[in-house]
Amino acid sequence: MSLTAGWAADVLQPAGEATASRDLVAKSLTAVRVHLGMEVAFVGRFQDGRRHFAFVDSDPGFVPIRAGESDEIEATYCARVVDGRLPELIPDAGALRDTGDLPVMPFPVGAQLSVPLRRLDGTAFGTLCCFSRTPDDRLRRRDLNLLRLVADVIEPHVRFLISREESADLASSRVVGVLSSGGPQIALQPIVDLRTDRVAGFEALARFPDDVGWTPDQWFAEAHGVRYGVTLESAAVAAALRTIDRLPEDAMLAVNVSAEALCADEAIAAMVADGPAARVVVELTEHQRVPRSDLLDARLAALREAGARIAVDDAGSGYAGLEHILHLRPEVLKLDRVLVQGVAHHAGRRAMCEAMVQFTRSTGVLLVAEGVETEPNLEVLRALGVDLAQGFLLGRPTVW
Known part of the structure; x- marks a missing residue:
């Protein structure tokens, strides 16, 4: 049996529902x-004047088509079945050839x-569709039923997979559009020293076209879903670093x-x-647990050797747990906004923040509160x- 699927893993990122479908x-x-x-x-999909073979299952002795191939819709039996020119059940195609309605196929x-x-x-x-090279007079209405x-049974699953593919195509188009225009814009948010009330630095935040309706996190998630994530992140870092010359000389850039x-x-x-690394804080942002990695350790070591500092985002919640923090040994910790918002009226949040203050003082780490x-x-x-x-x-x- 030769079995292939047109909506393969290189088009749609692995996901439980898609894999099951x-x-x-x-x-x-x-x-x-x-x-x-x-x-x-096979399952054939009509798109842009062509029939695309989305799924194909064939006997190993006869493999005339493969998933991913396509042909012109008008030159197919399928088009004639859908518009009524041919019946859905054809036990002997030869018996219909004299009608002039049969297309010329590249296979029997x-x-x-x-x-x-x-x-x-x-x-x-x-x-x-199902077909064979030879007529089969055993085929009956029950077989068609x-x-x-x-x-x-499969129709809603195929619709779902098509929807995912179309969403992936749309996401790719949007991300490529941003990349081709020079990458995301950068917005700078001030970071204030609470002892002096002076601006100590800025966080560089990627900004994208407003007409799409995606948040920045969604942009990066969609980009990773269509394998442009690393490229988009690299473009955002490059754009952020270009802003550093416009900042006060003593200001850090996250x-x-x-x-x-x-x-x-x-x-x-x-x-x-290669830039003014001593002014840069590289903030690791994660929405899933980061596995220990010799390569990551080596990258962080090279950044530190160049003078950059490392920050861990969302400390105190999610995936920025204690083990993660202790392993990465960041120079900067950023308190999760969930802890910060409402800290004035919530004893538990206040206690958690106080514990993080004690931890950072003991380890010589700067503590930044987000979402104030x-x-x-x-x-x-x-x-x-x-x-x-x-x-x-x-x-x-x-x-800026």
Whole structure:
């Protein structure tokens, strides 16, 4: 059996639902082809005037088509079945040749069963087909009904996979558009020293076109989903570093990058090292647990050797746990905004912040509170001894 899927892992990132849908469609094709005694079963998708073979299952002795190939819709049996020019059940294609309705195929078709696959609005987006090289007079209406039943089962899964593919294509197009225009814009948010009330530095935050409706986190997540994530992160770091010459000479610049990107693209660490690295804080931003990695350790060591400092984001929650912090040994810790917001009125949050203050004092690490938006929270953080703070109360991100 030759079995391939047009929506492969290099198009759609691995995900439980998508994998289950692909497996169900593939197994359904095998089952119905074998049961009907046909040589080939496939799911064809109509797009841009062509029929694309999305899933193909075939007998090993006859592999006329493969997933990912396509042909012109009008030159297919499928188009004629959908518009009614040919019947869905064809036990002997030769018997129809005198009608002039049969297309010329690059491979022999002796018998075929074909049923439409439809969108929710009822329009056909493709077909489920089985065919063999030789006629088969055993085929009956019950066989066609079985194929229709299988189509009913796989139809929502194929629609789901198409939706994922279209979303991936759209995400790719948007990300490539940003990259081709020079990368994201950079907004700088001030970081204030709570002992002196002076601006000690800025965090560089990537900003993207407003018309899409994605947050910056969504932009990076979508980019990683279509394998442009590291490229987009690298572009954002480069854009951030270009702003440093516009800052006061004693101001630090916090630049965000994921551990994945830092490991995947050595140019990111090189960009930092080749500039005024002593003014740069490389802030590791993670939305999943970072596995211990000799490569990551080596990248961080090279950054430190160049003079840069390392920060861990979201300390006190999520994946920035104690083991993670102790292993990375950052020079800067950023308190998660969940702890900061409401700290003035929540004893538990206040106790957690106080514990982080004690920890950073004992280890010589700078502590930054993120998401400071009210005066009461600011005063509590100041009283607890938090070193630095940022948030809307102290300054909104601004594109320079």
